[in-house]
Amino acid sequence: MQKLLPSHKTAHSSHMPEVSAEWAAAASNLLSNIRSSWTNLTTVSLPGSEEDREKIWDPSTMFSEDLWLENEKNCAVVHKTKRGRKRQELLAVALGVKMGVKGALLWQPLKLFAYSQITSLVRRAALTQNDNHFNYEKAHNFKVHTFRGPHWCEYCANFMWGLIAQGVRCSDCGLNVHKQCSKYVPNDCQPDLKRIKRVYCCDLTTLVKAHNTQRPMVVDLCIREIEARGLKSEGLYRVSGFTEHIEDVKMAFDRDGDKADISASIYPDINIIAGALKLYFRDLPIPVITYDTYSKFIEASKISNPDERLEAIHEVLMLLPAAHYETLRYLMIHLKKVTLHEKENFMNAENLGIVFGPTLMRPPEDSTLATLNDMRYQKLIVQILIENEDVLF
Numbered sequence: 001m002q003k004l005l006p007s008h009k010t011a012h013s014s015h016m017p018e019v020s021a022e023w024a025a026a027a028s029n030l031l032s033n034i035r036s037s038w039t040n041l042t043t044v045s046l047p048g049s050e051e052d053r054e055k056i057w058d059p060s061t062m063f064s065e066d067l068w069l070e071n072e073k074n075c076a077v078v079h080k081t082k083r084g085r086k087r088q089e090l091l092a093v094a095l096g097v098k099m100g101v102k103g104a105l106l107w108q109p110l111k112l113f114a115y116s117q118i119t120s121l122v123r124r125a126a127l128t129q130n131d132n133h134f135n136y137e138k139a140h141n142f143k144v145h146t147f148r149g150p151h152w153c154e155y156c157a158n159f160m161w162g163l164i165a166q167g168v169r170c171s172d173c174g175l176n177v178h179k180q181c182s183k184y185v186p187n188d189c190q191p192d193l194k195r196i197k198r199v200y201c202c203d204l205t206t207l208v209k210a211h212n213t214q215r216p217m218v219v220d221l222c223i224r225e226i227e228a229r230g231l232k233s234e235g236l237y238r239v240s241g242f243t244e245h246i247e248d249v250k251m252a253f254d255r256d257g258d259k260a261d262i263s264a265s266i267y268p269d270i271n272i273i274a275g276a277l278k279l280y281f282r283d284l285p286i287p288v289i290t291y292d293t294y295s296k297f298i299e300a301s302k303i304s305n306p307d308e309r310l311e312a313i314h315e316v317l318m319l320l321p322a323a324h325y326e327t328l329r330y331l332m333i334h335l336k337k338v339t340l341h342e343k344e345n346f347m348n349a350e351n352l353g354i355v356f357g358p359t360l361m362r363p364p365e366d367s368t369l370a371t372l373n374d375m376r377y378q379k380l381i382v383q384i385l386i387e388n389e390d391v392l393f
Contacts, residue, residue: 136322138172138189138205142182145169155181171195172206198254201283205323215327217258222277223334225262230270231337232344237355241272249276281359288328289361289381293319297361301377301384313384314392328360332389339386353383 146164153160153167155177160166167178172191191210196202199218207216230236249272252260262273281288289297293316300312317325335352342348357378363370385392 136205136209137187138191138209139187140170140175140182140185140189141172141203141206142168142175142177143171144179145176147176151176153178153181155185172210199257200250200254200280201285203285204288204327205321208323211258215323215330216280218253218280219277219327219330221258221260221262222273222280223330225273226270226277227334227337229264230274231341233270234345236270236338236345236347237274237278237352238347239271241269241275243275245269245272246275246279249273250279253280278355278359281356286324287360287362288324288331290320290324291362291364294361294363297381298374298377301380310384310388310391313381317392328385329389329393331356331360332385332393335386336389349383349386350379352386353379353381356382 144165145168147160147166151160151166152158154175158178160176160178167176168182169176170189172195173189174192174195175185175189177185189206189209191206193210196207196210199207199216204216208214211217213220226236233239245267249260249262249267252262253276262276267273287294296316296319297313300309300316303309303312317328320328335349335356338345338347338352339349357375357380358371360382361378363374
């Protein structure tokens, strides 16, 4: 791949990631396919000697650093030019034929096409390499604190005066600041695992940032176990497991984290694992469908037109915090798999909506009447999310 990318770093190329031999081979194959396809399609004689024509397909020529910079500028020019041209002119640009000069051939569009493909390969390689880095935004959890001995604010670097309650400390990451300074601290909390005492009843975003995962490990491990041995279990998620065993699973996660053993040798009844997953969602201090979006989801579910209702629900989904959205997306994909085995487990989207509606969303105010009034809409929302997970997420 050394020939495909600039050999030395510049202001432009410094952001390009290194790629593996696999991507280099893919890029070379792409280049060969473009060349063979182009040779078969065109009947126009190419200008210059055979040696010059071969240079066109040399990766070191096609992807030299100067061309890399030049092509980015030309991409923008071609994009702007395409808007106002007729279809015939667009076709000419796509084929590389220069308008007004018969038989002349422009190689730049072809180079631009290959450049965009190689760039796509590089970007996908970079995304694959960075799968374990999840930049979910999280606000600090500040609480008034009395410091023993002299302390300085970690935001403004000034001394904290007083004998008691001199400032506030983030209970998740340990950041110490003045109470006034806490209003200006950005949402860049990086929770420390030493400060996270438990898994259940812990804020969802705090947990995933502390463990540097996309979703809570409870969700990943439980769903993996259920899909491995429980998708055909009759009444899955509706039938309750023994409460004592579910509490044992909860304590195992709180004690061992992602090392908790929930295999069939320890818990042969899959309903125990399903019950532990539901309990995790019920114990969240902020539900997966957050209090801030609750009323918007309820209003969206009341829209009579199916297409408009789906669009409204999608808009509200975009308002969820990143960790909540990803957890909900993963759960809906799983529940869709559950419905595919409806003949064995007797659990369709509506039945799962009845189970997970009150589990995934709760009204902001602790009102029994409001909960009862909204139950049918909670069920409907989860049902719609399951049935349309491929469209909504």
